Amino acid sequence: MIGAHPDDCDNDGGGTAILFAKMGYAIKFVSVTNGDAGHQTMKGTALAKRRFAEAQEAGKRFGVTYDVLNNHDGELLPTLEVRVQVIKKIREWNADVVIAPRPNDYHPDHRYTGVLVQDAAYMVAVPNVAPETPALKKNPVFLYFQDGFQRPNPFRPDVAVDISNVFAQKMHAMDAHESQMYEWLPWIGHYLQDVPADKTEREKWLAQTRAVTITPAVKASLEKWYGKEKSEEIQHAEAFEVCEYGAQPDEAELKRLFPMLVTK
Numbered sequence: 314m315i316g317a318h319p320d321d322c323d324n325d326g327g328g329t330a331i332l333f334a335k336m337g338y339a340i341k342f343v344s345v346t347n348g349d350a351g352h353q354t355m356k357g358t359a360l361a362k363r364r365f366a367e368a369q370e371a372g373k374r375f376g377v378t379y380d381v382l383n384n385h386d387g388e389l390l391p392t393l394e395v396r397v398q399v400i401k402k403i404r405e406w407n408a409d410v411v412i413a414p415r416p417n418d419y420h421p422d423h424r425y426t427g428v429l430v431q432d433a434a435y436m437v438a439v440p441n442v443a444p445e446t447p448a449l450k451k452n453p454v455f456l457y458f459q460d461g462f463q464r465p466n467p468f469r470p471d472v473a474v475d476i477s478n479v480f481a482q483k484m485h486a487m488d489a490h491e492s493q494m495y496e497w498l499p500w501i502g503h504y505l506q507d508v509p510a511d512k513t514e515r516e517k518w519l520a521q522t523r524a525v526t527i528t529p530a531v532k533a534s535l536e537k538w539y540g541k542e543k544s545e546e547i548q549h550a551e552a553f554e555v556c557e558y559g560a561q562p563d564e565a566e567l568k569r570l571f572p573m574l575v576t577k
């Protein structure tokens with residue numbers, strides 16, 4: 314999973330990552346920037362170091378490895394240099410599945426991360442591009458994280474994963490991003506006064522404020538994958554859209570790649 318900041322993959326795909334990890338699959342989160350702009354009082358190297366440490370702790374709690382690329386937060390551009398960084402990360406991991414943001418988003422770093430990963434799709438299989446890292450023999454399946462943006466087209470939940478059983482673990486992992494969950498995001502969102510001081514209370518509060526409402530489209534996808542009866546009980550879900558670039562999976566292939574969707 315590839316995000317712009319060291320907490321993006323966590324929020325958008327963390328529950329699914331936990332489920333994969335529990336099944337024995339190897340998951341990597343990559344943050345394309347080092348997060349060195351995301352705070353109201355800290356900045357620069359000190360902030361990047363703090364966020365790197367938080368990401369490593371979150372990675373442990375999710376059961377994933379967490380890489381942070383040393384590009385400045387808030388200044389990301391879809392350059393050839395960063396494209397090659399992304400291509401190398403996908404190749405070195407020999408990824409079967411790559412999940413990233415759609416290129417339409419309020420935050421320019423999210424937008425350009427979406428573009429950078431789109432630019433890497435296909436190129437990861439081209440040997441003459443970044444030849445110092447061997448090209449992949451087959452193109453991975455690329456998917457997008459869910460978002461609520463409507464233009465130019467709304468998110469289409471091709472895959473919807475029930476994360477109800479691991480939602481508490483997801484929140485515990487996100488709790489590792491203290492600088493974000495309890496300081497920066499509440500400050501920029503004007504709700505700093507709502508953050509509980511007590512550590513245990515904070516994590517409960519996080520679970521209340523971070524729960525994502527299941528949209529009608531995601532509900533329909535859950536029904537498709539889990540059946541009507543089981544889907545009624547699902548409280549928390551993460552959804553993904555298949556990208557038109559990269560390998561194009563049919564339903565059987567999606568079930569192979571997302572084995573948590575196969576209900577017995």
Ligand SMILES: [Zn+2]
Nearest residue numbers: 317318321423
């Ligand atoms: Zn972000």
